[in-house]
Amino acid sequence: MPTIAQVVEAMDTKGHNGGGDFSQVVIEDVPDNAVLNEKVGTSTDADDMHRMGKKQELRRNFSFFPIFGFAAVLMVTWEAVLSAASYALPNGGRPALIWTFVFSLFGFGAAILSMAEMASMAPTSGGQYHWVSEFAPKSTQKILSYVVGWFCVLGWQAGVAGQSFSVGLQIQGLIVLNDETYVPRNWHSTLLAIAAVSVCVIFNTFFARKLPLVEGLVVVLHVLGFFAILIPLWIFAPKAPSSEVWSGLQNNAGWSSTGLAFLVGMTSAVNALIGPDSAVHMSEEIRDASRVLPRAMLWTLIVNGITGLIMSITFAYCLGPLDAALEPPYFFAFIGTFYTATQSKAGATVMSCIITILTLCSAISNVATSSRQMFAFARDRGLPFGGWLSQVRPGWDIPLHAVFTTFFIACLLSLINLGSSVAFNAILSIGVVALLSSYLVSISCVLIKRIRGEPLLPRRWSLGKWGFAMNVIGLAYLMIAYLMAFFSLGTPVTLATMNWACAAYGGVAIVATVYYFLYAKSQYVAPVSKLAKDL
Structure with missing residues (x-):
């Protein structure tokens, strides 16, 4: 032997x-x-x-608990319920905070379970574009996987900029809370965002081997922080009547119907649950990945789903005056809510810092995920300079060039905010739409195989007889979320309030298509073409 x-x-x-x-x-x-x-x-x-x-x-070097912590902290679901409330409050009011999350938890949950099953079939850092290459009809395998690969890279790169910008904006909000003379400027938030992403890249470069240990510790903060926010709100914050919290959806954004307003407000819950594929892109760093990875995704859904739902209900009750929350003086409604509850700037600052620290930890995980996704797609020659981007330095055991490129892209995207916050917000919106696109295509390919009665790959974690239903429910929800992600937050729609994600999305699709036919068509190696033939 x-x-x-x-x-x-x-x-x-x-x-x-x-x-x-x-x-x-x-x-x-x-x-x-x-x-x-x-x-x-x-x-x-x-x-x-x-x-x-x-x-x-x-x-x-990732086992179950660290990768569970990695995914749970990257998604920061209960934290995002608070920071993304600005989407739901104008489009449904307090009840929308709760019911959009409940609706999304079931719909997005089905999509997450569908992806967990695919992760057990093919645990690779490529994730969705690899799955599409294996599961799509043969005639479309190469082009579909190529397009999905581009949208995955786009979605995660925009996510790094978005999380870093959220950290910067939250710090600005805390400065406004504690210093009445402070006048916030766009360049302040831009520099803070660049500082945040710098911390993330330094950590992912010099402390990469400690990432599993840190993720295991941070998930404890994720849980303890939940109670550190929840308990003071229930004890000190004034409560809205239950009739106002659970019923009576409002249409403060001027849409033609309350139902449409509710669907637009669903974007808040989407932001809280986006990124379930984060752990997938770390799969080549997980020990016993085909078993551990889907279990981690399942438990992330359970823990983040429960805490997110509880926080949605709590925030709906403890929000304070709705008019003030619709135009938060500290950029985020939760900072004002904490101040109203505690009547203490120090107390509100401490509570808000918990969310800011966890958002920074999410950004650290985001850099790891986005760099691995870029590394995987570059390895298959789907990106310009693929050979350089996919290099793994001996001894470092990380895609160092992809990490540095992620830093460079995040800084460039942050600079857009200097010229136009509207344009920057469009970049953040395109990140959500791009990831939703990748989920839609990959789950659709598996569903087609099920409908045709074609055999699926062996897997150690299976949905069994529920697979078809989970695929259908997940796709139905993702399609609604995908369409709503292109809507603006309200009417009238002007150049300043329009959601420019549609233009950015179309632009990236055009660039990817042109690059494919000019160069990548002969260079891109679809993952399905590399499968071992001797098994």
């Missing part, structure tokens, strides 16, 4: 891009699902990478 070192050596010398056959060594001579080493992971991980034709370059 060969030693572990011999197995690893065989994998390193023969298993590059599916060019050799080490599968017999792994299957026959190594105990089933044995841990080979930290770099390779388990024998199942090695089999999965071989089947997908990928070389193991990253270090598999």
Whole structure:
């Protein structure tokens, strides 16, 4: 029986891009699902990478709890319920905070479960574009996976800028709260956003190996912070009557109907639940990924779903005067709510800092996710300078060039805010729309295979007989969310209030298409073409 070192050596010398056959060594001579080493992971991980034709370059140092913490903290669901309330309050009022979240929890939950099953079938950093390449009809595999890859990269890169900007804006709001003479400027928030993303990149560069430990600790703060916010609100904040909280949807945004206002307000819940694929893009750093990854996604949905729902109800009751919340003096309604509840600037500052710190931690995870997504797509030559972007420095075991490029892109996007906050908000909106697009296409491909009765890949975590229903429910919800994400927050729609995501979305689609036909069509290697033929 060969030693572990011999197995690893065989994998390193023969298993590059599916060019050799080490599968017999792994299957026959190594105990089933044995841990080979930290770099390779388990024998199942090695089999999965071989089947997908990928070389193991990253270090598999994430187990269940750290990757659960990674996904839970990146999504910051209960925190986003507070920071994204500005979408729901003009479009439905207090009841919209609750009912849009309930509706989204079931709809988005079905989509998350669908993606968890796909993650067990093909646990790769490529995520959605890889799944589309394997599951789409043969005639569309290459072009669809290419377009989805671009939208995944776009969505996560915009997400880094968005989270960093949220950190900067929250800091500005706290300065306004504590210094009445302060006059906020756009360049202030821009510099704060760049400072935030700098912290994220430094952490992802020099402390990358500590990321699993930190994520495990931060998820504890995520839970304890929830109670640190919840308890003071229920004890000290004035409460709205239940009739105002649970019923009587309002249309303060001027839409033609209350129903349409409610659907537009659903964007608040979408922002709170977006990013369930974050853990997927770390899958090549998870030990026993095909089993651990879907379980982590499931528990992230449960924990963030419950805490998000409780916080939605709490905030609806404790919000304070609705008129003041619709035009928050501190940029975010929750800062004013905390101040009203505690009647203390120090108390409100401490409570708000919990959310700001967790948002910064989310941005750190966002940089890790976006760089791995970029690395995976560049590895398949889907991006310009793919060879450089997909390099993994020996000893670092991270896609360092992709991390630095993520920093550069986030800084450039933040600079847009200097010229126009409207244009910057369009960039943030396109991030949400781009990710929703990738979810829609990938789940649709699996559903088509189910409808046609075609066999799905073996998986260690399965939806079983519920798979078809989860796919259909998830797709129905995602389509509604996708359409509503293009709406502005209210009427009348002007150049200053319009949601320019449609223009940015179309522009990126045009650029990606032109690049594909001019260059990438002959260079892009669809993941399905790399699958091992000997299994």
